[in-house]
Amino acid sequence: MQGYNVLMIYNKEMDKLLMCERLKDPYKGLSNLVGGKIENGEPGIEAAYRELLEETNISNKDITLHHVMDFAYHIQNCYVEVYAGRLNRDVAVTGDENILYWSDLDRNFFDMSLYAGEGNIGHMIEQVELVKERLFSDKDSLV
Template sequence: MSNFIGGKIEEGESGQAAAYREMEEESGLTGEDVSLFHLMDLTYHLSGFDLEVYAGRCTRDAEVHGEENELYWSPLDVDFTDQTHYAGEGSLGHILAHAALYKSLFFKETMEVK
């Protein structure tokens, strides 16, 4: 199943530092390639974990490579709530819909990084 890049926050590490570290480890992209911003936090009380979600936009053309999983660029017009293809019990669709609400801020903020 397809999923976003992600991982765990290490002891003493900030959420944003973990997001950049995981992005680089799993895709080869760095902070020079993508400017991340903290989009949302989700708490799964019954499962006992918190999810910090960071989003970004590539600031330049960049090659990606995945050692753990196949990476690919996906169009945004697919059904990310389709649980037969996407992981996260539909949460990927919710996260992307929420990001779309703030698209103008997202593009303005990340474009200024260039």
């Protein structure tokens, strides 16, 4: 089963989420979260930090990622690990795979004409919202 990750990266103030405009299929032209493939034998958390650095120039010194949920797609023979993190300092994000931007959180992330993932982005944001006080304490660790 092929593994992928998706990364919910919040700014330091927790009022913006890092998004990308997809430049290729699937979801070309739609907004999405950053992420990528988990290589065979690679631990999921290592893949998450690797993809984050490759796609955004954000390193593990800038953020602590938390594994918050998974999605399994048995018919497509793949799974997606979802990680969330809050920047601990301002970082200039750069990448050439997709167009990166910071999105306000008051958007309708369930709008499939604008966002990839068949509504999953909205679902993931709602789930993180339920636990953000525990997840993102001042020390950015689980309580």
